[in-house]
Structure formats: C-alpha cells, structure tokens
Amino acid sequence: MKKRYDEVMDRIEVTREMRERILSNIEKTDIGAPQKSKVIPFPTMKKYMSAAACFVLLLAGVFVAGHMAGIFQSDDPPVQVVNGMVEVDTLEQLAAAVGFEIEKLGTFPFEVETTTYISYWGEMAEVSYTGEGQTSTFRKSRGTEDNSGDFNTYSNVKEIKIGSLAVTLKGDREAYILAIWSANGYAYSIRLSDGISESGWHDFISGVLGP
Numbered sequence: 001m002k003k004r005y006d007e008v009m010d011r012i013e014v015t016r017e018m019r020e021r022i023l024s025n026i027e028k029t030d031i032g033a034p035q036k037s038k039v040i041p042f043p044t045m046k047k048y049m050s051a052a053a054c055f056v057l058l059l060a061g062v063f064v065a066g067h068m069a070g071i072f073q074s075d076d077p078p079v080q081v082v083n084g085m086v087e088v089d090t091l092e093q094l095a096a097a098v099g100f101e102i103e104k105l106g107t108f109p110f111e112v113e114t115t116t117y118i119s120y121w122g123e124m125a126e127v128s129y130t131g132e133g134q135t136s137t138f139r140k141s142r143g144t145e146d147n148s149g150d151f152n153t154y155s156n157v158k159e160i161k162i163g164s165l166a167v168t169l170k171g172d173r174e175a176y177i178l179a180i181w182s183a184n185g186y187a188y189s190i191r192l193s194d195g196i197s198e199s200g201w202h203d204f205i206s207g208v209l210g211p
Helices: 002-009 016-027 042-069 091-098 198-209
Strands: 080-082 085-088 114-120 124-131 134-142 156-162 165-172 175-183 186-196
Touching (some): 156 175, 156 198
Antiparallel strands (some): 134 186, 165 175
16 A cells, blocks of 8 residues: 555645635534543543543453454455545445546556556545556546656647547657646546557547546
C-alpha cells in the first residue's frame, strides 16, 4: 500500500472545485465547541481504573474466544485508508464512496490482470487496470477541470470528436497516452502507460460511452 500511495500521490492534484467542496465540509463541522471536563478525582479514578482493567481483561478473553469460534469473523472486505485515499474492492463500493456512478472501461489495448479502486476524499474516483506490463488509469470527478494530474508537456495535443464529446488527446508523435473530456457535470481522464493511435482512442472511449 505504501508503494501504491507514493506512486499515485505523484499525480494527484486537488482541483479548485474539489478544494471548495472539501473546505465547505470542514466549515460545517463544529470543531470549536467547548468540551465538558472529563477530569476525575484521583481516589475515584483508582476505583474506576481497577474496574476498567477487569473489564478489559474480560473483553479480551471474549474477543479471543470469539475469533477462535468464528463468531466475530466478517464477510465484509477490508478497506484501506491513507490520507483521504480509500481503497475498496469493487466498482460498486467505489461508487458508494464517491456518491456517483462510475463507468466501466470495456476494451483495453492489453489483457487486464489486476484492478484497483480508490476514492480520493470522496471527491474523485480512480480505477487502475494493469496487465502485460501496462497500466490504464481512469478518473472521474465532479466538475469540468482536468483531473488527470498529468502536467507534462507533450509535442502533440489534439482535440477530436467522439459522438457529441470533445476529447483532448495528448502524446508524442502519433502515440497518445492521455485523454481528457467532460460531460454531464463530470470530468473524465484516462492515462495509458503506452500510447495508442487516435483511432485506438476513438474505439477505447466509445467503449466507455456505450451505444
């Protein structure tokens, strides 16, 4: 997870729209409310500590016994959280984490072997597909700003039409590795480790949009 975290953080950029929503959520949280005093007089505290210690020992015994008997085993998949990055196991779980539907990529220029699903602060969804030494990273977020996190300078930047969409392709020579577009209030980007042709991108993104 640490290696994965370092890799993705290199291409994370909080857009203006994401930043405004995150700050708005923070402002709605009352972090300045006075807290009631929880100081307990020392003699009383000793009594509570003794009782608490006994309770902890009892709870630990129940917990261990429960695991041995399989009582506390859960069918829910584990969720990993790192600095607002939440990694889940399915596309459905990712959609629930960000609060909007996420399109499933169809045809790939390589055979997919593994897929990872990450929510960034509940604002942006990322699905990474890997296989045959190649990767494809698909991102979707609310708004229209570029969410790819790729600010490299490319020698070839071209806008193409796919259906009613205006899609910007970026790459070098005839191989494009990045596609950016927006539709229906959402920003999209797909980044490939190995570039493909304009016609390849046309087929790739058409598969995302569906018939």
